[in-house]
Amino acid sequence: MSVSFSNICKLAAVGALGLSLSGCITGPGGMKMPSFGNKSTDSQATSPASAPATPGVTSSAADVANGGAIVDSTTNLILSNAKNINGYCPSVSILGDTNVYQSYAKGGEGNANMLIHQANITQTARECTDMGAEMFIKVGVAGRVLGGPKSTDKDKAVLPLRIVIKQKDTVLYSQLHKVPVMLAPPDRSGLFAKVDEGIAIPTPRERNVQILVGFDSGPSKR
Numbered sequence: 001m002s003v004s005f006s007n008i009c010k011l012a013a014v015g016a017l018g019l020s021l022s023g024c025i026t027g028p029g030g031m032k033m034p035s036f037g038n039k040s041t042d043s044q045a046t047s048p049a050s051a052p053a054t055p056g057v058t059s060s061a062a063d064v065a066n067g068g069a070i071v072d073s074t075t076n077l078i079l080s081n082a083k084n085i086n087g088y089c090p091s092v093s094i095l096g097d098t099n100v101y102q103s104y105a106k107g108g109e110g111n112a113n114m115l116i117h118q119a120n121i122t123q124t125a126r127e128c129t130d131m132g133a134e135m136f137i138k139v140g141v142a143g144r145v146l147g148g149p150k151s152t153d154k155d156k157a158v159l160p161l162r163i164v165i166k167q168k169d170t171v172l173y174s175q176l177h178k179v180p181v182m183l184a185p186p187d188r189s190g191l192f193a194k195v196d197e198g199i200a201i202p203t204p205r206e207r208n209v210q211i212l213v214g215f216d217s218g219p220s221k222r
């Protein structure tokens with residue numbers, strides 16, 4: 001789901017989340033993402049309502065309500081900043097098998113009863129500024145984390161979120177961000193958002209640049 005930058009930066013500012021892009025829209029999926037795991041199946045970001053069901057992980061009423069408020073707010077921001085979506089700005093793609101990150105208790109990988117938490121990417125946004133020789137890009141990623149059977153009220157998820165800018169087969173930018181998220185009681189869930197504002201690339205002469213985001217590794221154990 002695409003949103004505005006300013007919404008993802010507001011989420012980051014409130015409770016160390018992060019929503020600050022302004023009126024840019026993600027494009028279609030189907031792009032290959034380097035170094036994001038072994039699978040190659042592509043798909044778009046999963047919305048909160050359609051996130052993969054995992055035994056032992058449920059969404060609270062507050063989580064669903066918060067997700068709806070975020071979507072409504074960002075939609076309004078996109079409509080109010082239509083002028084910002086003019087011109088070329090590479091679309092954002094999420095590789096299907098990297099939009100979910102799971103952490104298990106030691107020795108319990110793949111066992112739903114040993115799941116500590118699961119994170120899902122639900123929203124992306126980007127903003128581009130063409131400065132002639134260089135293009136400056138902001139990329140925002142937001143989502144939610146749900147505690148599993150092995151979670152506690154003191155658990156903190158650290159999500160390995162990678163942002164990549166690729167032009168054809170050349171990687172122009174690749175940065176791994178460690179995004180901390182506290183699992184708030186009583187439902188042990190939380191929202192996260194990250195905005196990467198430090199991206200500069202040579203201004204492309206063709207529309208052949210891809211923005212790729214996803215979690216950098218598979219299930220983690222502890």
